[in-house]
Amino acid sequence: MNTMQVEADSKPWSMAVKAVLLDPQDRMLLIRRSNKNSHFVGKWEWPGGKVDPGEDFATAVKREAREETALEIAIIGLAGATSFEMPQVRIVMLCLECRVMGGQLQLSKEHDDFAWVFLRDLGNWPLTDQVRSFMLDYATRKVHRDE
Amino acid sequence: MNTMQVEADSKPWSMAVKAVLLDPQDRMLLIRRSNKNSHFVGKWEWPGGKVDPGEDFATAVKREAREETALEIAIIGLAGATSFEMPQVRIVMLCLECRVMGGQLQLSKEHDDFAWVFLRDLGNWPLTDQVRSFMLDYATRKVHRDE
Numbered sequence: 001m002n003t004m005q006v007e008a009d010s011k012p013w014s015m016a017v018k019a020v021l022l023d024p025q026d027r028m029l030l031i032r033r034s035n036k037n038s039h040f041v042g043k044w045e046w047p048g049g050k051v052d053p054g055e056d057f058a059t060a061v062k063r064e065a066r067e068e069t070a071l072e073i074a075i076i077g078l079a080g081a082t083s084f085e086m087p088q089v090r091i092v093m094l095c096l097e098c099r100v101m102g103g104q105l106q107l108s109k110e111h112d113d114f115a116w117v118f119l120r121d122l123g124n125w126p127l128t129d130q131v132r133s134f135m136l137d138y139a140t141r142k143v144h145r146d147e
Numbered sequence: 148m149n150t151m152q153v154e155a156d157s158k159p160w161s162m163a164v165k166a167v168l169l170d171p172q173d174r175m176l177l178i179r180r181s182n183k184n185s186h187f188v189g190k191w192e193w194p195g196g197k198v199d200p201g202e203d204f205a206t207a208v209k210r211e212a213r214e215e216t217a218l219e220i221a222i223i224g225l226a227g228a229t230s231f232e233m234p235q236v237r238i239v240m241l242c243l244e245c246r247v248m249g250g251q252l253q254l255s256k257e258h259d260d261f262a263w264v265f266l267r268d269l270g271n272w273p274l275t276d277q278v279r280s281f282m283l284d285y286a287t288r289k290v291h292r293d294e
Contacts, residue, residue, distance in 0.1 A: 013205040013222055054201040057239065058160040075160055078239055081228035092204065092225055092241065 011090050017061040018048035018095040020079045021071070026146060027116040030125060031068065034112035043128040046095065061096050070106040073098040082134040093131060095138070119143050158237050164208040165195035165242040167226045173293060174263040177272060178215065181259035190275040193242065208243050217253040220245040229281040240278060242285070266290050
């Protein structure tokens with residue numbers, strides 16, 4: 001491998017998924033990161049997490065939603081994708097619009113509060129920094145699309 | 148399952164990947180679908196295809212680029228994602244910005260021509276209908292970002 005190749009390939013790519021859980025009023029579920037996390041404690045986010053090796057994205061987002069909220073969900077559309085760098089890995093974060101199909105909301109230890117938030121109010125919430133601008137862009141696009 | 152659940156879950160989600168292969172002049176590689184395809188013959192597209200079961204997206208886009216162009220590529224960033232419906236499945240198409248790392252361009256039987264196209268000229272090309280607007284949006288955003 002030449003220098004350019006080593007550089008471009010040195011940090012692997014990995015996928016994370018997020019569930020943009022929308023209710024019939026187009027409010028979305030945000031959950032707050034608890035002090036069991038090592039990063040971004042107190043920040044609000046969409047449920048989700050890493051795709052396991054060999055797992056497809058649809059299975060992953062349903063599993064993560066179940067683990068973090070105890071809700072059963074169905075994917076209804078694509079919210080979009082964004083990417084960011086971590087020390088060891090580069091992440092593509094795929095965000096899926098979802099609906100709750102069953103279950104009662106119960107958080108895991110990774111989160112300590114939840115809120116159903118109108119799209120237009122998202123800017124008032126302290127969101128995780130890496131995906132804040134993506135989340136706000138999504139909400140703006142969706143408000144305009146639905147008008 | 149209730150009716151809504153059956154409806155939302157009846158058509159599975161699947162992932163496809165596309166390689167937006169950029170050269171140092173920010174031209175992108177387009178390849179033309181040959182008459183060995185059952186759909187979209189003569190339309191131009193980015194190299195790519197379906198993610199195999201159990202395969203991660205980064206492996207898939209490199210494999211598809213190799214199969215369709217004989218080029219070895221590295222992922223340099225995220226171009227974006229779009230989604231569309233097929234008769235049996237709903238597709239999330241993840242598009243990765245890539246660079247050529249090695250190999251000599253040689254097409255498979257699925258394509259019969261190629262071109263390196265400036266971002267600003269993309270609108271003049273007959274692109275596959277399902278992703279045409281996504282491709283043009285991407286090119287417009289990238290031209291503005293790079294200015």
